[in-house]
Amino acid sequence: MAKEAYVFPPARKLQTIFWFAVILLSVMCLQREKDVDPLIKRRKVSFKSVTLNTVGKEHFIKSRAFQTNELSKNIVTEGNVDVALFTVRSNLVQYLPRTTFCSKWNRSITFRDARFNVSACKDADVVMFTSGRDFNRHAYWRELQAQRKPSQLWLMSTAEAPINIIPTWPPIHMRYMRMNLSSTYRSISEIPIPYGEYVPFQNETRVLFRERKLNDKEKLIVWVASHCPLRTWNRSGLVHDLSRYLPVDVYGKCGNLQCDDLDKRCIKVFSSYKFYLGLENSCCGEYITEKFWQPLMKFDAIPVVLGASKEDYKRVAPPNSFIHIDDFASVEDLANYIKTVASNLSLYQSYFEWKKHGYVRWNKVYKSVWRQDEHSCKLLEYVKGVRPLSVNGFDPYESSWFGSCHLSKCGTRQWILDYYLYPFQNVYDRLKLT
16 A cells, blocks of 8 residues: 655644744854954954954955065066056046056056956956946955955045945955055145146246136125035035025036036036035045035035035135135025125125135046046156055055045034034944044
8 A cells, every 4th residue: 555645733733834944044153154244243253364453443364465565576577567447437437448658657547447347356456446336246346356366456436425426435344455546636646646736837927817717707606516415415405494594596417507518608607606516525524625626626615515525625715715604604604604794895896816826726537547647657767566455455445545535524604514514424433433
């Protein structure tokens, strides 16, 4: 007689399913343990040749690929230099490949497209990480690190504020995979590319600034913006509150007036305003963009700014050339001062005295390291070992980069802090940035 198939009793069946689920969950937890964020584990975490001591605020790297003396042994001393751009916006690929000849070193450096192609980076002398999306994945970084040769340099290049490009970095628990060098708007970068700069005249008598066109300005203040809701701070709310005390014309997606600020006609339109609201999309250390430099260079308007600290602006700006919002006790005080300057011709003209002593140069930062010969050849100096590399490298989560956006908070006065939205507060708490 054939045996009948054994049927689990209902209770036994449920018990079997329960224990199977427990075992499966345990396996998943063990796998997850490999990726636990070092920021919340107080022990040493090892990944190949990298050892990270996670106790305390700072993280110290002991990796053969990051030590200056070891890199110098493997530095590229002959032949042309190959740079793979692992992440790059698709609209910029049309400029690749691009080769720059550096006459000082009698060598060339070539930048090529390697978007999200790990294998294409294997033999590169330099791997450049720049603007990109959906890059904050564990698998990419593990593969890149696994095939990385000791002499390969990693470069972070961006003109954006840190808070806007987090997907370009390694996940936070893999921050020990630091870059060797950076090229950003910050002065501490190995290859700094600021948005603009003030250049004093060598011969001050050669240029006489015509003050007559300042007297012809008929309109008061303008704000031009393409992004209205921001994750960092409520700048639209600030403009709205300011407009309660004086008329503010708003161009772009945030207002009802339209004009392309790169168009010649629009330059003429904006030049008719006495003041220009230069409100940055992010309040980060030294993040001073075209919102500040364009009104000085193109519109002959006084920038009324908020973003980086006043000290950051003073370090790079022409003397007495701007109004910093954090100087005022309230938005009403700010409005009253703007009206005072606008009605006093000599006071208004004093903000343009710097034009008799120098000029402003605006750098087109989208032509970053790989699109400007000067910066390409500076990178070559690091590859050749002429310029020393930092042993600790570039950590995008450190206080001087990502942390600078949290420490700034757009200002120091409470009425300004009320506009701040405290983005990524949980991340800052984990990094212990106060």
